[in-house]
Amino acid sequence: MSLHVASLREQLSRLRPRRLWPVLLVALGCALVLSLLAFGRLHSRVGVEAMHETQAYKQRIDRLDALLALVLDAETGVRGYLLNEHKRVYLEPYEDSQVSIGPLLARIDQDYPPESADRQEVEMLAELIRLKLKLLADTVAAGRVISAGPPGQGGIGKAYSDQIRLSISVLRERLEARNQALVSESITRFGEMEHAVTLLALGAIGLIVMLFAVQQRQASLRVRIGELLERENLALESTVSQRTRELSDLASYLTDAREAERARLARELHDELGALLTAAKMDASWLLRSLGAQAGPDIQARFRRLIDTIGSGITIKRRIIDDLRPPLLQGLGLVEALRALTDALRGEFQLALELPAADPPCSEDQSLALFRIVQESITNIRKYAHARRIEVGLTLEGRDIHLWVSDDGDGFDPDSPQLSRHGLAGMKHRAQMFAGRFDVRSAPGAGTRVDARMPLQPASADHQAVA
Helix, strand or coil: CHHHHHHHHHHHHHHCCCCHHHHHHHHHHHHHHHHHHHHHHHHHHHHHHHHHHHHHHHHHHHHHHHHHHHHHHHHHHHHHHHHCCCCHHHHHHHHHHHHHHHHHHHHHHHHCCCCCCCHHHHHHHHHHHHHHHHHHHHHHHHCCCCCCCCCCCCCHHHHHHHHHHHHHHHHHHHHHHHHHHHHHHHHHHHHHHHHHHHHHHHHHHHHHHHHHHHHHHHHHHHHHHHHHHHHHHHHHHHHHHHHHHHHHHHHHHHHHHHHHHHHHHHHHHHHHHHHHHHHHHHHHHHHHHHHHHHCCHHHHHHHHHHHHHHHHHHHHHHHHHHHHCCHHHHHCCHHHHHHHHHHCCCCCCEEEEECCCCCCCECHHHHHHHHHHHHHHHHHHHHHHCCCEEEEEEEEECCEEEEEEEECCCCCCCCCCCCCCHHHHHHHHHHHCCCCEEEEEECCCCCEEEEEEEECCECCCCCCCCC
């Protein structure tokens, strides 16, 4: 058996799932998930920054376009003023531009800090606008065009306007170029992040597949282990069942052999020893009568004591025979044998009997088994229980016989490992020999009740031990 258990352990150790792989896969999965989260946050942050920078470039371009529009509005307003007989209404665009150009130039100046590459171009643009505005103010004050150029050519005012347009165009183109470069760079970075996220996602999918494969393998191993354990359990149950049958058969054989030996001893005692003792008593009585007055008082007293001793031996012989093979059980049946067994206890215990009027139609061997259960129970009560009252019952319930013996004694713990169970085991086996059940209910200080139930075995049936 130990070699079988060692072989089972070896097989289970080979089938046991390795715990390292799942831990590594879970750790790798956590790393991949964290990487995906980090790349996702980085991707979002880069996108937001690119959008903010693109928006900033657009706002700068819009400010440059607004500056050019204000300059042109101012010039148009002055031109309308001169062409329409100096009506002040035409100067409104000029006056509005005068108010707005200053703050707008200050905002543009903030867009290009001193370290900016376009700082010089911005300063030049601011100077040109200042000169242009001064020229327009002088023109309004003079009420005529100042420093007009030759026919077909504009004067200095046109030169200022052209230079302003050129400067704004240069700044605008540079902003658009930077914006385009930023967009291209963002697209490139988005593409790289997209590749990285794709690779991480593929890795996560692969990891999920690996985890699923590991789980499936572990499930398969658990199924195989379960099947192996089930086969081993079945084999062990079969072995235990076989050993139990063998032990039960052996116990039945020993019980039958013991009863047979008791019957043989009872016959020997009755036929041989009984005849010898009876003959010895008869001879001693004849000698006492034959000697009569010839024998002295001492001799007569010894003969009488010898006759009494032989009589006591005959009485002991009869009691031993009754214990070995109850004659009432064979002669009068189970119920009368139980009455006779319990009648001897009336001076020692309060008795309560619940017995049927007639014997149940059971076989001789079953009657003997029931009688022995009661006999062993009473023996245990007399030895250990310190009881005052005993109850013995026998009823026929359908096709089952129910026998019980109870007392109000000290009781015991049926689960105690220190309990001697030989008597209980013998009674239980006698019940199991006839496919019956045997139960003991007891507790310290609460008395004891023994119950035996077994199917009725007809008197004509042969005894068969039940494993």
